[in-house]
Amino acid sequence: MTERLRSLARKSKIIKTISVGVYAKLVGVLVAFAMVPIAIHYLGVEKYGLWIAVSSLIAMLSFADGGVGNALVNMTSQAMGAQSNKSLLTIVSTGFFVLIMIALVGLLLFALLYQHISWGWILGFSEGVNTTELMPLLLIVGIGFFLGMPCSVVGNVQRGLQDGNVEAFWSAKGQLLALFFVYISIRMNSGLVGFAIAYISGPLVSALLNSSYYFLYKRKDLFPRLSFFQAEEMKSILRTGGLFFVLQITAVIQSKADNVIIANMLGLSAVAQYAICMQLFLVAPMVMCLLWTPLWPAYREAFASGDIEWIKRVFAKSMKLAMAIGIPVSITL
Numbered sequence: 001m002t003e004r005l006r007s008l009a010r011k012s013k014i015i016k017t018i019s020v021g022v023y024a025k026l027v028g029v030l031v032a033f034a035m036v037p038i039a040i041h042y043l044g045v046e047k048y049g050l051w052i053a054v055s056s057l058i059a060m061l062s063f064a065d066g067g068v069g070n071a072l073v074n075m076t077s078q079a080m081g082a083q084s085n086k087s088l089l090t091i092v093s094t095g096f097f098v099l100i101m102i103a104l105v106g107l108l109l110f111a112l113l114y115q116h117i118s119w120g121w122i123l124g125f126s127e128g129v130n131t132t133e134l135m136p137l138l139l140i141v142g143i144g145f146f147l148g149m150p151c152s153v154v155g156n157v158q159r160g161l162q163d164g165n166v167e168a169f170w171s172a173k174g175q176l177l178a179l180f181f182v183y184i185s186i187r188m189n190s191g192l193v194g195f196a197i198a199y200i201s202g203p204l205v206s207a208l209l210n211s212s213y214y215f216l217y218k219r220k221d222l223f224p225r226l227s228f229f230q231a232e233e234m235k236s237i238l239r240t241g242g243l244f245f246v247l248q249i250t251a252v253i254q255s256k257a258d259n260v261i262i263a264n265m266l267g268l269s270a271v272a273q274y275a276i277c278m279q280l281f282l283v284a285p286m287v288m289c290l291l292w293t294p295l296w297p298a299y300r301e302a303f304a305s306g307d308i309e310w311i312k313r314v315f316a317k318s319m320k321l322a323m324a325i326g327i328p329v330s331i332t333l
Contacts, residue, residue, distance in 0.1 A: 007310050010162070010298050017164035017294040024168035024175075025290050031175040032279055035182065035199075040272065042186050043195065049268030050134065051192060052275045056259035057122070058141045063248035064106055065149055067241030068098055069156045070248070074240055076160030077297040081304025088161075089221065093228035095237055096153045103149035110142045122264070133192045140193060144200035151207035154214050157222065160297050166218075170210035171203075178202025284329045291325075292318060 040048045072095040079087040119134060158167040181198035188194065215223040258278075263271045295318060302310050 006302075006305060006307060010302065010310070013162040013164075014294045014298055017162065017168065018291060020165035021168045021290045021294070024172035025286050027172040028175050029279075029283065029286065031179050034179060036276055036279065038182065038186070039195070043192055045272045046268050047133070047192050049263065049271040049275075050137070051196065052271050053259055053263040053268060054134070054137050055141055055196075056256045057119075058138070058145050059252070059256050061106075061145060062252055062256075063245055065099060065102055065152075065241070066238060067244030067248055068095060068102065068237055069149075069152050069241075070244035071095070071237045071241035072153065072156040073160040073297055074300055075237065076157055077162075077300035078304040080161055080297075081301040089225070090228050090230055090233050091237070092153070092157055092222050093224040093226070094230055094233040095156075096150060096224035097226065097229050098234055098237060099150045099153060103146045106149075107143065107146040110146065114138055114142060122260070136193045137196055140196045141200065144196075144204065147204060148207070151204060151211065153224070154207065154211040158210075158214065159293070160300075161219075162294070162297050162301065164294050164297075166214065167210070170206050170213075173209070174203035174206030176202070177206055281333060284326065284333065287325060287329070288322060292322070 039051070043051065072091065075091045075095075076088060079091055115135070119138060155167040155171070158164060178199050179202070181201050182195060185194040185198035190198070259271050259275065262274050295314065299311050299315075302308075
């Protein structure tokens with residue numbers, strides 16, 4: 001494929017990913033705004049604050065995969081640029097089984113330790129707060145978190161291969177499923193724990209369906225196989241993941257720590273108030289992520305294929321557009 005054809009194919013995939021991403025983000029925003037009044041009405045302000053605080057606390061463990069998920073995006077993009085299907089299968093297979101191992105170890109440690117940690121102290125619960133549902137809620141959210149690790153492989157591979165539009169489509173389905181499952185759980189009056197199971201199940205079910213569609217139908221050649229697991233490839237994935245590990249820690253602190261800090265210092269009701277307002281202020285970052293995330297694997301693929309001029313040109317345009325969107329939106333907010 002010539003450099004010009006590669007550039008056109010890259011551009012087409014970016015536009016497709018952004019287009020479907022707009023739909024997915026719109027669905028995500030609408031579901032988030034719909035979920036807040038539904039959850040508060042059913043759970044009450046205090047229990048809703050407990051749900052937000054616990055889910056934020058567990059989400060702060062998102063760096064626990066050691067950056068392997070992000071490494072998969074980078075390495076599949078590079079293999080795509082080098083046009084090596086065998087290397088792709090090795091990367092996907094090795095990454096998948098590495099994440100399974102990390103998830104199993106993490107789940108085991110969590111199951112052994114979570115009862116011995118003073119979660120109430122971490123979240124700053126006052127003596128008057130009812131925490132009877134805290135431990136089962138933590139267990140459900142923790143299990144959901146570790147189950148999500150191997151399920152995330154398909155999305156990372158799709159982003160790396162510039163099939164982000166497929167990942168975005170299933171992500172939107174996951175949000176809608178979560179809303180539907182939550183509605184069912186409320187109708188069954190299943191309480192906070194049932195609410196948590198319903199909410200977490202949506203994205204997990206969607207990821208499983210996505211994996212089945214992608215690895216059993218669209219890209220059968222990339223179905224993870226234990227025979228393609230390689231120790232050397234694992235070292236390479238972990239080495240690349242280590243760089244992302246540092247970035248993930250800072251991102252988690254920036255995006256999730258606030259809810260835990262507020263719960264500790266101001267109480268669960270304040271968490272609920274803050275979370276509602278934060279939904280509005282998340283719109284601008286969502287727009288930015290929507291536009292720029294598809295460029296990441298495209299840059300890596302272009303770098304692997306030697307198309308450096310394309311990277312320079314697109315990066316300059318993206319920075320100008322980012323300022324044109326970001327500055328007015330920030331000032332308005």
